Amino acid sequence: MKIFAVSDLHLPGNQQKPMDVFGGNWAGHFEKIKEDWRARVGEEDIVLIAGDISWAMALPDALDDLGGMRGLPGKKVFVRGNHDYWWSGITALRRSAPDGTFFFLQNDCVRFDGLVICGSRGWVCPGCAEYKPEDEKIYRREAERFRLAFQAAAKVRREGDRLLCMIHYPPFNAKREDSLFTQMFEENGADTVVYGHIHRAAGAYPMECERGGIRYLLTSCDLLGFKLAEIY
Numbered sequence: 001m002k003i004f005a006v007s008d009l010h011l012p013g014n015q016q017k018p019m020d021v022f023g024g025n026w027a028g029h030f031e032k033i034k035e036d037w038r039a040r041v042g043e044e045d046i047v048l049i050a051g052d053i054s055w056a057m058a059l060p061d062a063l064d065d066l067g068g069m070r071g072l073p074g075k076k077v078f079v080r081g082n083h084d085y086w087w088s089g090i091t092a093l094r095r096s097a098p099d100g101t102f103f104f105l106q107n108d109c110v111r112f113d114g115l116v117i118c119g120s121r122g123w124v125c126p127g128c129a130e131y132k133p134e135d136e137k138i139y140r141r142e143a144e145r146f147r148l149a150f151q152a153a154a155k156v157r158r159e160g161d162r163l164l165c166m167i168h169y170p171p172f173n174a175k176r177e178d179s180l181f182t183q184m185f186e187e188n189g190a191d192t193v194v195y196g197h198i199h200r201a202a203g204a205y206p207m208e209c210e211r212g213g214i215r216y217l218l219t220s221c222d223l224l225g226f227k228l229a230e231i232y
Helices: 029-040 059-067 090-096 135-156 180-187
Strands: 003-006 046-050 077-078 102-106 109-112 116-122 161-168 194-196 209-213 214-218
Touching: 003 029, 046 116, 046 161, 046 194, 059 090, 077 116, 077 161, 090 102, 109 135, 116 135, 135 161, 135 180, 180 214
Parallel strands: 003 046, 046 077, 077 102, 116 161, 161 194, 194 214
Antiparallel strands: 109 116, 209 214
16 A cells, blocks of 8 residues: 655636646646556555645535546545635535545544544644734644544554644744644654645755654645655
8 A cells, every 4th residue: 555645736616717827837737647646546545635625615616626536546535725615514525525535634534554644724833924913823723623633543543553644734834843733743653744835845845854753745736746746
């Protein structure tokens, strides 16, 4: 079983938001991702999608985008991104998922053979340039959601299981200082964290780094050249 990851697909969701306005490399970007996906992912493998899945404003439109992943090999595990406004009720979302290979995480986790995956959207961290006083409440609320996810993970995690965390926002600021998220990742023995949201590769947010004994990977699809990152 191999684990892959990608994020920030920004599928159209029946909105007039062509992504090639952000650069010619975005032209036909989902077809590029699917081509790589089909070439490398097997039916028993897992693909993590760390948020900003669709520009849709309502679930029915997002389901059209999710349907574009129907038939792609492997199990697909999702967390919400800051642009996923269509993601409102988890029960309706899970009920409407295209088939049994789609898993949506919200305050909980999913376990596969030897692997527990938990995740949430996260939020901008203290010390970031864009962090404002009004962000504190949301930041702490998102940390609470991770606390619930780790409680769920503790109930199903078996000896020897790896713990992988998904978060949409970077879980630290540009100085990679501690946050409530990184503290919980370390306290709960996470092995790997995947995140997205960032669309520029720089020293502050490299494609891969290690801190506190945990491997962190940035998986925004444009930074990956519209291919999947192989995690394990």
